[in-house]
Structure formats: structure tokens, C-alpha cells
Amino acid sequence: MKKTVICTTCPSGCEMEAVFTDKNDLTVTGNRCPKGKAYCLNECFNPKRTFTASVKIEGCKRAMMPVRSKDAVPKDMLMKCAEEVHNVVLKAPVKSHDVVIENVAGTGVDIIAAMTLKQEV
Numbered sequence: 251m252k253k254t255v256i257c258t259t260c261p262s263g264c265e266m267e268a269v270f271t272d273k274n275d276l277t278v279t280g281n282r283c284p285k286g287k288a289y290c291l292n293e294c295f296n297p298k299r300t301f302t303a304s305v306k307i308e309g310c311k312r313a314m315m316p317v318r319s320k321d322a323v324p325k326d327m328l329m330k331c332a333e334e335v336h337n338v339v340l341k342a343p344v345k346s347h348d349v350v351i352e353n354v355a356g357t358g359v360d361i362i363a364a365m366t367l368k369q370e371v
């Protein structure tokens with residue numbers, strides 16, 4: 251199998267070509283450093299992304315609060331994360347990095363507040 255992967259580890263943004271049959275048979279070209287191969291390995295076999303969303307908040311002037319996953323979650327769990335976050339309603343005050351949902355969708359990763367909002371109402 252062949253896949254084009256752009257490394258986002260640093261601003262160089264190397265465009266790499268990954269050729270593989272399985273995890274132990276991966277050839278990467280186009281990377282300028284070894285981090286590129288590690289990035290390809292994850293991207294081909296266990297892709298992860300930081301989850302971001304907005305949730306409702308009461309008790310302040312804003313109606314929505316931005317939240318994100320503390321660490322990247324498996325890409326195929328993003329929809330499950332969205333489903334869990336959908337029904338959350340926070341109450342101000344909330345501090346940046348407060349945990350909004352523990353272990354979202356069983357990923358082992360917490361959803362945290364991405365900003366601080368004081369109580370105003």
C-alpha cells in the first residue's frame with residue numbers, strides 16, 4: 251500500500267511517501283529527519299487528532315465555551331467524542347484547562363476548557 255503523508259511535526263512540512271504492507275514493513279521517503287518516519291507510522295496505523303468543539307455555558311455573557319481534548323484522540327473516535335460533548339452544559343465560572351469530560355468516549359483522554367469565563371449573570 252502507498253500513502254502520501256505531510257508531516258506536521260515542524261514547520262518544514264515534509265511531504266513523504268509511505269510504502270507498507272504492515273507496521274513492520276514501512277518505507278518512508280521525503281522526510282528530512284527521523285521524526286518523519288515516526289509520524290508516518292502513526293498516521294498510517296494509528297492516526298490521532300486533537301478534538302475541538304464548543305459547548306453551551308450558562309451564567310456568563312457568552313453562550314458557548316470552546317473546549318478541546320487534552321491530548322490527541324484516535325481519529326476514528328472523533329464522532330463519539332462529538333456525541334458526548336453535544337449534551338454538555340457548563341456553568342460559569344470555568345477556568346482554562348478545567349476538565350469538562352473525563353475519559354471522553356473511553357479514550358483515556360479528558361476534554362478541557364480552552365478559555366476562562368467568569369460568572370457574569
Ligand code: SF4
Nearest residue numbers: 257260263264283286
Ligand atoms: S520530517 Fe522532520 S523536518 Fe520534516 S516536517 Fe517532520 S519533523 Fe520536520
